Amino acid sequence: MASTSCRVNPDVNSRRRLWGDSGGYCGNPKCRTYLFPDDLDVDFGELAHVIPASPEGPRGVPLSEVSAKDRGHHSNLILLCANCHTTIDKAPAPYPAEMLYGWKLERAEEIQIAVSTPVFQTRAEVRCHIQGLLDDNALIHTRYGPVGDPYRQGDPILWIRHARSTIVPNNRRVLRALDANRHLMTPEEKQTLAIYRLHVEQFESRHVLDDFTTGTERFPEGIQNIFLNEEMTSRT
Structure with missing residues (x-):
């Protein structure tokens, strides 16, 4: 019997894109924790899936709706601090996929305004x-x-x-x-x-x-x- 939990982990390019899109801060607009602590060569960022890597996860949908490959794509990932990652996955109901996609869009807009939009x-x-x-x-x-x-x-x-x-x-x-x-x-x-x-x-x-x-x-x-x-x- 084929497994229904087939998953594709994000590749290097997806991870780089995600860090770039996030600006190095937690993607939750109510958190915005900076993910690089001072004077330490580590980060506190965690790659969270909007649609989970497996259909059984929080906000899960069948593989027939979202392929395993698409689940590992940067467009389906959001960078969060450990606390926010745990929160959205342990209690997914208040954090539907549409909300998380909205967080990603809001952060991208903020970076565009701050960096690439002329003043x-x-x-x-x-x-x-x-x-x-x-x-x-x-x-x-x-x-x-x-x-x-x-x-x-x-x-x-x-x-x-x-x-x-x-x-x-x-x-x-x-x-x-x-x-x-x-x-x-x-x-x-x-x-x-x-x-x-x-x-x-x-x-x-x-x-x-x-x-x-x-x-x-x-x-x-x-x-x-x-x-x-x-x-x-x-x-x-």
Whole structure:
């Protein structure tokens, strides 16, 4: 009888990617323990599976749904301190897979903002940085996007394809640029940013996870004009 607990351990590349994606801190946003103690050549990090290495583990699903190879891939791993690793596996119910994937995404976003997203000196520079991304998204929406209510797609196949491959990553790049340059925003633009963030999160839920329960916040028109004017009325 074939074993149902077949597992593939993470390879070296997956481990390196996981450490890079984590920034060296526990992936639990409520913990954030630094995993390298001072003056010691050791670390306290533990590689935790989101979907367990074997179907019998916490948050387990059959091998027919997630292969053994995919279970060992970096996309299914999260770096945690020993305490958080024990907690999510000993009491998995409050820590579903969707939550852990969310932790990974949040950490990646934080690192992108802190390290690779430019912080500009002028509003014009920010606008120039995001203009092409907004233009690409607008073109796709005009050609293939939803028309009318309820949500009906002009060309369902092409819309989903371009939404996932272009609009979703472009939305995230725009959001990172806006977050990194909040110091240049007016109070009104900060309110627009909050609405845009909600739109981005709900758009991803619908078009990537096929989850329509999170809401349908529409794209805020204010984003089309954000950072266009040179002068700011105030900086708060």
